[in-house]
Amino acid sequence: MELDFGPAVRDFRDEVRDWLADHLVGEFAEHRGVGGPTDGAAWEVRLAWDRELSAGGWLGVGWPEEYGGRGLGLLEEIVFEYEYARVNAPYRATVNALDLLGPMLLKMGSEAQKKRFLPPILAVEELWGQGFSEPGAGSDLASVRTRAERDGDEWVVSGQKVWTSFGIHADWVYVLTRTDPQSARHKGLSMLLVPTDQPGVEIRPIRNLAGQDEFAEIFLSDARTGADMVVGEVGQGWRTAMATLGIERGTTLLPQQLTFEREAEALIDLARERGALDDPMLRRRIVDAWISVRIMRTTNLRTIAELTAGRTAGAQATTAKLYASTRHQQLGRLATELAGPAGQIVGEDYALDRRQRSFLLALAETIYGGSSEIQRNIIGEQVLGLPKEPRP
Amino acid sequence: MDLTFSEEQDELRKVVRSFLAKHSDEAAVRRLAADPQGHDPVVWRRMAGELGLQGLAVPEEYGGSGFGYVDLGIVFEEAGRALLGGPYFATVALAAEALLRCADEQARHELLPGIASGETVATLALTEDVGRWDEQGIGLTAVRDETGAWQLTGVKTYVPDGHLADLLLVAARTPSGISLLAVETARTPGLTRTPLPTLDQTRKQARIEFRDTPARLLGPEGTAWPALARTLATAAVLLSAEQVGGAAAALDAAVEYAKIREQYGRPIGSFQGIKHKCADMLMDIESARSAAYGGLWALDAGDETEIAIAAALAQAFCSEAFTKVAADNIQVHGGIGFTWEHPAHLYLKRAKSSEVLLGTPSYHRELLAARLGI
Ligand SMILES: Cc1cc2nc3c(=O)[nH]c(=O)nc-3n(C[C@H](O)[C@H](O)[C@H](O)COP(=O)(O)OP(=O)(O)OC[C@H]3O[C@@H](n4cnc5c(N)ncnc54)[C@H](O)[C@@H]3O)c2cc1C
Numbered sequence: 001m002e003l004d005f006g007p008a009v010r011d012f013r014d015e016v017r018d019w020l021a022d023h024l025v026g027e028f029a030e031h032r033g034v035g036g037p038t039d040g041a042a043w044e045v046r047l048a049w050d051r052e053l054s055a056g057g058w059l060g061v062g063w064p065e066e067y068g069g070r071g072l073g074l075l076e077e078i079v080f081e082y083e084y085a086r087v088n089a090p091y092r093a094t095v096n097a098l099d100l101l102g103p104m105l106l107k108m109g110s111e112a113q114k115k116r117f118l119p120p121i122l123a124v125e126e127l128w129g130q131g132f133s134e135p136g137a138g139s140d141l142a143s144v145r146t147r148a149e150r151d152g153d154e155w156v157v158s159g160q161k162v163w164t165s166f167g168i169h170a171d172w173v174y175v176l177t178r179t180d181p182q183s184a185r186h187k188g189l190s191m192l193l194v195p196t197d198q199p200g201v202e203i204r205p206i207r208n209l210a211g212q213d214e215f216a217e218i219f220l221s222d223a224r225t226g227a228d229m230v231v232g233e234v235g236q237g238w239r240t241a242m243a244t245l246g247i248e249r250g251t252t253l254l255p256q257q258l259t260f261e262r263e264a265e266a267l268i269d270l271a272r273e274r275g276a277l278d279d280p281m282l283r284r285r286i287v288d289a290w291i292s293v294r295i296m297r298t299t300n301l302r303t304i305a306e307l308t309a310g311r312t313a314g315a316q317a318t319t320a321k322l323y324a325s326t327r328h329q330q331l332g333r334l335a336t337e338l339a340g341p342a343g344q345i346v347g348e349d350y351a352l353d354r355r356q357r358s359f360l361l362a363l364a365e366t367i368y369g370g371s372s373e374i375q376r377n378i379i380g381e382q383v384l385g386l387p388k389e390p391r392p
Numbered sequence: 393m394d395l396t397f398s399e400e401q402d403e404l405r406k407v408v409r410s411f412l413a414k415h416s417d418e419a420a421v422r423r424l425a426a427d428p429q430g431h432d433p434v435v436w437r438r439m440a441g442e443l444g445l446q447g448l449a450v451p452e453e454y455g456g457s458g459f460g461y462v463d464l465g466i467v468f469e470e471a472g473r474a475l476l477g478g479p480y481f482a483t484v485a486l487a488a489e490a491l492l493r494c495a496d497e498q499a500r501h502e503l504l505p506g507i508a509s510g511e512t513v514a515t516l517a518l519t520e521d522v523g524r525w526d527e528q529g530i531g532l533t534a535v536r537d538e539t540g541a542w543q544l545t546g547v548k549t550y551v552p553d554g555h556l557a558d559l560l561l562v563a564a565r566t567p568s569g570i571s572l573l574a575v576e577t578a579r580t581p582g583l584t585r586t587p588l589p590t591l592d593q594t595r596k597q598a599r600i601e602f603r604d605t606p607a608r609l610l611g612p613e614g615t616a617w618p619a620l621a622r623t624l625a626t627a628a629v630l631l632s633a634e635q636v637g638g639a640a641a642a643l644d645a646a647v648e649y650a651k652i653r654e655q656y657g658r659p660i661g662s663f664q665g666i667k668h669k670c671a672d673m674l675m676d677i678e679s680a681r682s683a684a685y686g687g688l689w690a691l692d693a694g695d696e697t698e699i700a701i702a703a704a705l706a707q708a709f710c711s712e713a714f715t716k717v718a719a720d721n722i723q724v725h726g727g728i729g730f731t732w733e734h735p736a737h738l739y740l741k742r743a744k745s746s747e748v749l750l751g752t753p754s755y756h757r758e759l760l761a762a763r764l765g766i
Contacts, residue, residue, distance in 0.1 A: 268764075268766055271766075277766060283761060283766070284754070284757060286761075286766060287708075287757045287760055287761050287764075287766060288757075290760075290764065290766070291683075291705055291708060291709055291760070294683075294686070294705060295679045295682045295683055295686075295705075295709065298395075298682035298683070298685065298686040299678065299679065299682040301395045302395055302396065302681075302682060302685065304395070305395035305396035306396045309396050311396060314678075315674060315678055316678040316679075316681065316682065319671075319674055319675040319678045319679070320678075322671070322675050323675050323678075323679055373664070373668070375671070376664070376667065376668040376671035376672065377664070377667065377668075377671075379670075379671035379674055379675070380661070380667035380668065380670055380671045381667070383671075383674060384643075384647045384670055384671070384674060385647070385651070386647060386650055386651060386659075386661035386662065386666075386667050386670060387651060387658070387659045387661050387662040388662060389662055389664070389667075390658065390662065
């Protein structure tokens with residue numbers, strides 16, 4: 001099914017297509033489909049590709065022009081993402097800053113912060129990490145203990161953050177801190193922007209189950225940042241964090257889901273090759289895998305259609321992550337099963353092929369950005385209005 | 393791309409919902425369920441006269457109001473929510489569609505206005521004792537007598553609302569293949585109609601015996617199968633919308649109960665065992681919605697390949713989603729959910745019957761696989 005977003009954006013779509021056709025060549029083309037929200041494969045090539053995109057004016061399509069964006073609308077952003085995913089371009093290395101920090105600053109940052117940070121993001125000059133989670137605060141972010149104190153015109157930050165995606169590459173981290181030591185839970189938190197290139201910051205890679213070293217733990221000991229590096233109000237960091245998580249849970253799905261569709265197609269090819277389509281049990285699971293990627297697509301299109309029509313997105317916008325992440329794992333399980341014993345052999349130095357990588361990395365999709373259990377709490381409490389869990 | 397609803401469509405939903413809240417509340421649903429006819433002619437006439445629901449998607453030239461399938465899908469979703477009893481599905485999703493698809497302009501002009509105005513209750517008689525929805529399942533024969541008139545002999549069964557339909561559209565085998573014939577039950581001899589006691593009392597079925605029954609051939613002889621397959625695809629999508637509505641009502645009931653029922657000094661909805669079940673129900677429903685709406689949009693876009701795919705997908709998915717959600721609703725209600733008095737079982741039974749009304753989920757998966765070349 002070819003998507004058509006109407007005459008208003010047809011010229012724009014053609015412009016995107018032409019540009020991608022001209023520029024997604026050579027090394028970039030060889031890295032089609034490489035990378036993911038937590039997959040750091042071929043980092044340098046992808047970074048170069050992001051710079052290519054930047055030079056073409058394709059980063060920040062929807063950001064205001066004064067900060068280096070294109071100032072276009074939501075529809076254009078979606079068209080760009082769709083065309084981008086359609087040609088299976090490499091997963092953008094700067095996605096953290098582009099999809100999370102940037103929108104957060106646009107929404108809640110000061111004018112000076114926007115001017116200072118947004119252009120370098122679009123120029124691929126500064127990479128960002130998200131420092132929310134801590135060893136003692138994962139799902140329960142309100143219990144963060146990393147603390148920050150004012151010292152003259154600076155903040156002094158100490159604590160430990162963990163699971164920071166692409167943390168080893170980060171030039172800056174946006175950190176949820178406790179600025180009021182007397183405060184409890186979500187009161188007294190503040191969101192700080194902290195440079196990593198200083199003595200008080202140590203970043204250690206954490207090896208994930210796929211053998212990659214992309215995410216990191218970050219140790220902050222009297223790390224310093226300017227007093228003007230608070231996003232939103234001091235003490236209102238919870239609001240800022242929640243707004244960011246709202247963005248996180250919403251945006252990454254569309255391009256990701258086109259990847260899932262490709263995996264489903266590959267799965268069917270593999271099954272055909274293996275003669276697995278003759279097995280009624282496998283056939284059923286294969287058809288179900290196809291059904292689930294088609295449903296993900298329609299669900300996203302519903303949300304996009306509502307947003308572009310100026311409506312509030314319906315409940316499907318909240319259930320989509322739970323559905324996509326759980327179904328993607330089923331797809332991965334089936335694919336590895338179909339691949340059989342040969343699919344269990346990896347390359348030198350635990351080099352994984354695309355199927356193996358996707359299968360393993362999908363295990364994170366039900367954990368990050370709010371685990372499936374937390375998603376169910378959110379759906380139950382915020383969408384269905386069920387009573388909250390008693391909390392101490 | 394129009395993948396969201398317009399304000400007019402929101403308004404249509406509101407109007408239909410409030411009409412059904414009045415005329416198909418639990419008491420009315422139970423009354424029709426207990427009544428062997430299962431049909432309230434007064435409500436039926438008001439549906440046609442006040443809201444034009446029977447002719448909503450019938451083109452204006454045939455007496456309808458020419459709206460699209462997305463609009464019609466809204467009505468079916470609301471009908472499913474309200475467990476509307478009576479022959480709406482049989483008349484609108486099956487019979488009107490079969491007429492619209494058959495190659496017989498004259499029949500359309502003669503028969504559709506009666507459906508649109510609410511005068512005619514109609515149905516499609518396709519399945520037989522073997523219970524198959526494909527071409528091979530059709531064994532009833534039509535032959536031509538000396539005068540050239542057609543006659544039917546054989547049995548159709550599991551015919552939705554076949555016991556009361558004024559007009560039967562019958563799929564039959566003739567020497568040259570599958571044909572579609574019309575029988576007006578009031579004036580036609582050689583018909584025996586027996587209501588079947590159904591597990592789901594909210595949707596009635598009948599067994600119909602034809603003995604040299606005179607019938608009118610619609611369109612050229614032996615060419616009806618593609619039109620019938622397309623009719624079944626449309627009906628599959630509309631049934632999916634109905635299933636989504638039924639599932640949504642079951643979830644609403646579960647959530648409402650989970651908020652007020654207390655155990656261990658807390659509302660049960662504050663326990664994750666229940667909360668997460670409800671969240672999963674919503675996820676299933678929203679996914680089913682995508683499946684059903686995808687089908688409705690495909691119908692309005694008119695791309696035949698896409699319609700065939702979307703219809704099979706919608707039935708495969710929405711059938712199971714409704715059954716699962718309806719069963720979870722009973723679970724959330726505990727003991728009270730297991731009683732005859734509580735409406736939870738009505739939804740479960742509707743879910744089970746609609747799961748097989750147009751073929752099982754497995755059958756639709758196979759259709760989908762075939763259409764995708766898997
Ligand atoms: C690949 C990857 C990348 C990540 N990237 C980042 C990043 O860039 N920045 C960042 O800050 N964080 C990041 N995270 C962290 C992620 O947000 C957390 O892992 C996640 O929020 C879960 O927290 P946790 O790991 O502490 O697990 P816990 O919160 O300890 O959860 C353990 C288990 O308990 C369940 N659980 C917890 N609370 C409840 C509850 N109330 N009800 C029911 N079940 C519950 C969880 O669902 C889970 O199954 C990343 C994680 C992964 C895996």
